[in-house]
């Protein structure tokens with residue numbers, strides 16, 4: 001995609017709503033990634049900025065091989081350290097002298113800590129008490145947040161993702177970090193029936209969160225905590241309204257580059 005610069009933010013926001021999961025801004029424009037099974041050309045009919053006379057955006061699309069993507073990731077994956085407390089690194093990086101040291105081989109899955117939303121979710125987990133809590137990591141990606149939840153003392157963690165690649169990658173990363181309390185499940189909110197948690201973490205996107213909020217809230221214990229991310233500052237009102245409709249109390253907001261992460265209490 002090749003937008004004039006002022007249109008980039010609008011374009012990324014609209015693509016995010018439509019289900020695109022990650023974005024790389026280049027000198028030529030924006031490369032946007034979406035899971036193959038979520039893609040069809042009709043999706044672009046909803047992207048209003050593509051029809052804007054003001055920006056004149058052109059685009060192409062192509063299917064990419066997961067294996068090529070892996071190699072790219074491994075070349076470009078630099079370790080990160082969040083708040084000097086939690087490192088997220090690949091197996092081939094040296095160990096960090098931080099309280100928490102998470103080893104992730106991301107392959108194609110989202111969740112290395114580099115993305116603003118993952119970074120903020122890590123910050124939320126670091127700041128809150130997870131001791132002996134039951135935790136749901138919905139949309140677990142690499143499993144990084146589930147792994148940190150166990151390291152922070154959670155005694156039961158379900159890590160759920162509807163994408164088979166993420167499911168397999170989370171299983172690998174759970175083993176790699178010697179986690180004992182994490183169950184990785186392939187599925188979406190429909191697998192949550194009759195499950196209950198003290199803490200729910202969901203870094204997905206605005207529309208999925210709005211759509212599945214009722215199910216999440218039905219699984220959240222009284223006085224439980226809900227951490228949400230995967231959306232922008234301008235989405236806060238609609239997310240807050242939805243949460244407040246389910247009697248959740250807004251507690252805290254984190255923000256990075258217009259991405260936000262919210263904490264609610266039940």
Ligand SMILES: C[S@@+](CC[C@H](N)C(=O)[O-])C[C@H]1O[C@@H](n2cnc3c(N)ncnc32)[C@H](O)[C@@H]1O
Nearest residue numbers: 110111118139140141161162163166188203204
């Ligand atoms: C933004 S990534 C977050 C990954 C990781 N939790 C993190 O914070 O870095 C969102 C993840 O949610 C998954 N996902 C999207 N929609 C979903 C749904 N309806 N049910 C379960 N997982 C979903 C995607 O496959 C992706 O791995």
